Amino acid sequence: MIEFRGVTKQFPDGTVAVSDVDIVIPPHETTVLVGSSGSGKTTLLRMINRMVDPTGGQVLIDGTDVATVDPVKLRRGIGYVMQNSGLLPHRKVIDNVATVPLLRGESKRAAHARALELLDTVGLDRSLADKYPSQLSGGQQQRVGVARGLAVDPNILLMDEPFGAVDPIVRAELQQELLRLQGELGKTVVFVTHDIDEAFLLGDQVVIMQQGGRISQAASPAEILANPADSFVADFVGADRGKRALHVREVDGRRIVVDADGRPAGVLTS
Amino acid sequence: MNWLWSNLDRVGELVVVHLALSVPAIILSFVLSVPLGWIAHRHRWSRGILLSIVGLLYAIPSLALFIALPAATGLSLRSPVNLVIALTLYGIAVLVRTATDAFDAVERDIRQSATAIGYSAAGRFWGVELPLAGPVLLSGLRVVIVSTVSLATVGAVIGVQSLGSLFTDGFQRGIQVEIITGIVATILLALLLDWIAVLLGRLLMPWTRTSRLRRAAPVEVAVGAEGS
Numbered sequence: 391m392i393e394f395r396g397v398t399k400q401f402p403d404g405t406v407a408v409s410d411v412d413i414v415i416p417p418h419e420t421t422v423l424v425g426s427s428g429s430g431k432t433t434l435l436r437m438i439n440r441m442v443d444p445t446g447g448q449v450l451i452d453g454t455d456v457a458t459v460d461p462v463k464l465r466r467g468i469g470y471v472m473q474n475s476g477l478l479p480h481r482k483v484i485d486n487v488a489t490v491p492l493l494r495g496e497s498k499r500a501a502h503a504r505a506l507e508l509l510d511t512v513g514l515d516r517s518l519a520d521k522y523p524s525q526l527s528g529g530q531q532q533r534v535g536v537a538r539g540l541a542v543d544p545n546i547l548l549m550d551e552p553f554g555a556v557d558p559i560v561r562a563e564l565q566q567e568l569l570r571l572q573g574e575l576g577k578t579v580v581f582v583t584h585d586i587d588e589a590f591l592l593g594d595q596v597v598i599m600q601q602g603g604r605i606s607q608a609a610s611p612a613e614i615l616a617n618p619a620d621s622f623v624a625d626f627v628g629a630d631r632g633k634r635a636l637h638v639r640e641v642d643g644r645r646i647v648v649d650a651d652g653r654p655a656g657v658l659t660s
Numbered sequence: 661m662n663w664l665w666s667n668l669d670r671v672g673e674l675v676v677v678h679l680a681l682s683v684p685a686i687i688l689s690f691v692l693s694v695p696l697g698w699i700a701h702r703h704r705w706s707r708g709i710l711l712s713i714v715g716l717l718y719a720i721p722s723l724a725l726f727i728a729l730p731a732a733t734g735l736s737l738r739s740p741v742n743l744v745i746a747l748t749l750y751g752i753a754v755l756v757r758t759a760t761d762a763f764d765a766v767e768r769d770i771r772q773s774a775t776a777i778g779y780s781a782a783g784r785f786w787g788v789e790l791p792l793a794g795p796v797l798l799s800g801l802r803v804v805i806v807s808t809v810s811l812a813t814v815g816a817v818i819g820v821q822s823l824g825s826l827f828t829d830g831f832q833r834g835i836q837v838e839i840i841t842g843i844v845a846t847i848l849l850a851l852l853l854d855w856i857a858v859l860l861g862r863l864l865m866p867w868t869r870t871s872r873l874r875r876a877a878p879v880e881v882a883v884g885a886e887g888s
Contacts, residue, residue: 441776466778476773480791480867490777522870538777548776 391417392438392546392578397447399433399603407433408444408603415595417545420572420579422593424586425626430603431582435548438580439468451546466494469539469547469577473554475531477523477538483509484519487537494542501541508537513567529560533567540575549581553588565591586627598623663837671826671841678823678849682812685744686805686853689751694797696752697759698785711757718753722746722811726818743815743822750811751804758800762793795868798861802854809850813842823849 392415399408408430415421423431436442437449440461449456456464470476477486485492487505492498509516512533523531532552539547553561565588572579583589589596590611597608600622607619615634618624628634635650638658645658664671700710729735729742766789774788813824826842829835862869 436776439776441772462778462780465776470773470776472769472773472776474769476769476776478770478774478788478792480788480794480865493778493783522867524867525870 391415391452392580393448393450394434394437395448395450397434397437397444397449399430399437399442400445406602408437410447411603411605413597413605413608415578415580417578418576419594420581420592421595421597422581422583422589423597423599424583424589424593425599426584426601428601429599431584431597431599432550433603434599435550435580435582438546438548439465439470441465466490467542467544467546469542469544471532471535471539471547471549471552473551475523475528475535477531477534479523481522482519483514483521483523483526483534486523486534487541489538490541505537505541508540509534511540511571512537527560528556529564532556532560532564536568536571540577545578547577547579549579551582551584554583568592590627598626600626663835664841667838671845674821674823674825675845675849677821678809678812678846681740681743681815681820681822682747682805682808682849683853685747685751685812686801686808688744688748689755689804689808690797690801692748693752693755693759693800694790696756697761698763700756700760701763707760711760714753714756717749720749722750722814723817725749726815738819740815740820743812743820747808747812751808754804754807755797755800758803759793759797762796762800763789765796766792791865794861794865798857798865802857805853805857806850809853810846813846 394411394413394415397408397411398406400406411434423434425431433442437444438451438456440456440459443457477483478489481489484502484505487508488498488501491501491504506516506519509519514530514533514537518526518530518534523534526534535552539549553564556564569592579592581589581592593611595608596611596614598606598614600606606626607614607623609617614623614627618627636647636655638645639648640646646654647656647658649655696710696714700707725746726742727737729746730737730739733742733745735742770788770792771784774784779787812822813827815822816824816828823842823846826838826845830838830842
């Protein structure tokens, strides 16, 4: 479990990125931080592995204040996946996946054997192990990034807009792959995105953030759609317009669901 | 041509002496420039100062430096050590700026990602930043190799033996072949060292060779596993 207690981050230039945030991130579930740029969602994520230290409040992992843990050691125990994969371009795929186990002092043989298994786990062919990242497609690089994040079998996986730079088709594929993986592994996933559809698809809990790093609402997707906390949330999730403003229309005796533009979205079966 | 055949031993000797002057200077300037470039890259305040100082170094006329250095080091005017120091200073003048640019050019995303997955500061320098700065460092090193080998000949004017001695001697005695031999030998030596540097670069930075492959292969590779 990850817990933020009255967490604030003010940068030296006076910008407040995160403002008095209290939130509990339950274990073995996916929590998605969503908001537009400048809402402090990435800053909040980076406080978990001390890439950013808060100027006020505490971040706790299983009851331990992360400020008391050596940052390098802390990071080696937390998976991290970022946009554009963040792979080391000068190291082969297999070495990239094995990086953290090797940093932790595992033998090269064991780390490489595990890295090959992880390529299977994320749906990559083992023949890619000896390629360099630049020889892979964007989607493949992102899968390698996920494999690297899982390499030390961490309890916590931080994902910072991991699918932001790939095309929509690959993106949908990676999202499904993450859902499958999460079903198997049950990690505590903290996922940052600015895409509300992605947040609703992946999140057990969705945390909607607004400018100045304040939380507008933290709840399940269904709860947010049913009871948006305020007009900002309602507007952000588009609850009363576009493809979420669904209503029912009778066609030839069947009840068809259509969106605000009149486009059919599905059929009511019950 | 007769001169060359009868003086082949002498030329070979001078090639070795020339190497003994330029190779230490090249290595020293590389070893000193990398940390200086790193400091200039890392600390904004030091950047302006460091880069101005090394920029000025290059403006010092070489003969003046060769003559002034013995006063500073206390060594005799003809000591080869003075020449090595002078050549190192010129090497630094070129390489510190290149090293700064080389470290600047390492992508921020990659540095952040290395930190995020648990590299320590030192581990990140040796394991990520230095290798990724490698290609730009190599290009700077190649300039320094050629310029140092060429500049070392100037030492002959103040009496430090090198391939440059073939120029001074050839001028004094009016032997044209000797002068041409000096020029050709200097160029060949520079090319040889440059070639070794490129070869070392390929060995130490195998990933740079794949960037040429990248254009040829991506479609094929992408289709290979994306569907799996």
